[in-house]
Amino acid sequence: MPAFLRTVIERRGDARAIVLAKHDQFPCLSAYDPAYAALKHAKIERLAEKQETDPASELDYLRRTMMAFGATEEVPYDSSGRIIVPPMMRRKGGLADxxxxxxxxxxxxxxxxxxxxxxxxxxxxxxxxCRFRLEERGL
Structure with a gap:
């Protein structure tokens, strides 16, 4: 994991971990620090309040919370930023080497x-x- 991301994560809290989830729009993973989960929950709550007059809003709320919190994995990283992405998340994100x-x-x-x-x-x-980064690696 790049240093610029580790710096932000470590400023926000003590956890040396990230939370991984399948991105809801793109074929990739969405990731954030564990402290962001509370903020994410508050955003979902505010959205639910805006939509509470819609009869389908309760089901939408349940789906959002299930995906936001039930379909995630918390992954630790070491002092150099290495993480091991669990197999299911690798599959969900389409990750290879x-x-x-x-x-x-x-x-x-x-x-x-x-x-x-x-x-x-x-x-x-x-x-x-992205192309530049791949060229830097000789790919």
Missing amino acids: LALFLGVGETFQIWNPDEFLKHPDIPEDLKDI
């Missing part, structure tokens, strides 16, 4: 670089960064 870490505000994403480069909704400027 290499991983691309992409900071996206309060969270970050972990992509298979090949999938990232093929995805039609990824801006070309970001794909250029």
Whole structure:
């Protein structure tokens, strides 16, 4: 895991761990520090309050909380930032030998670089960064 992400995670709390989940829109993993879980829960609650007049809102709320908290895995990392992504999360994220870490505000994403480069909704400027990183590795 890149140092720039570890620095943010360690500033937010003592846990040397990240939480992994299947991203809800992209073929990658969404990741965040354990302290972010409380903030994520508050966001889901606020959304539910906005939608409470909708008859389907309770089921939507249940689905969101199930995916946000039931379909996640907390993974520790060592002092150099190495993590072992569990097999189910590797499958959910389509990860192989290499991983691309992409900071996206309060969270970050972990992509298979090949999938990232093929995805039609990824801006070309970001794909250029991915290509550069692969070239740096001689790939």
